[in-house]
Amino acid sequence: MKRREFNNLLALGLLATSLPVAIAACQSDLTSEGGSEAAGEFVPLGSVADLDAQGSLANENLQGKNLAVIRDPNTPDALIAVSAACTHAGCTVTWNGEQNLFACPCHGSNFNSDGTVDSGPAREPLETFEAKVEGDQVLVKV
Numbered sequence: 001m002k003r004r005e006f007n008n009l010l011a012l013g014l015l016a017t018s019l020p021v022a023i024a025a026c027q028s029d030l031t032s033e034g035g036s037e038a039a040g041e042f043v044p045l046g047s048v049a050d051l052d053a054q055g056s057l058a059n060e061n062l063q064g065k066n067l068a069v070i071r072d073p074n075t076p077d078a079l080i081a082v083s084a085a086c087t088h089a090g091c092t093v094t095w096n097g098e099q100n101l102f103a104c105p106c107h108g109s110n111f112n113s114d115g116t117v118d119s120g121p122a123r124e125p126l127e128t129f130e131a132k133v134e135g136d137q138v139l140v141k142v
């Protein structure tokens with residue numbers, strides 16, 4: 001191999017290994033500078049009294065998110081917040097407290113309380129969010 005060919009291969013190798021890092025750096029800049037200012041803030045979804053009376057709280061458009069909150073069936077003091085948008089085709093899932101499942105009315109997918117798939121056709125879990133109680137309000141971090 002000639003020296004010039006070697007140098008070309010070396011330069012190409014450096015470019016190939018550094019390009020993903022450069023792209024990732026640009027993406028994180030876009031997220032932090034171009035993202036919504038509300039990203040990562042806790043916002044109220046409803047009252048603790050309504051959560052306990054209904055077994056779940058839901059809001060189909062809380063800062064652009066379709067959300068549902070339940071008490072963790074295994075740890076009732078803890079809350080679980082999920083995207084209520086079914087990962088199969090986007091229908092809104094609802095909480096079934098008797099079966100401890102989020103059920104999708106469109107094609108029958110079921111999701112466990114933590115958002116993982118119980119049965120398809122959905123294959124991906126529901127997105128989860130942080131949630132907490134503050135005073136008498138349930139807050140979700142969106």
Ligand code: FES
Pocket residue numbers: 086087088089090091104105106107108109120121122
């Ligand atoms: S949209 Fe939920 S199962 Fe198809």
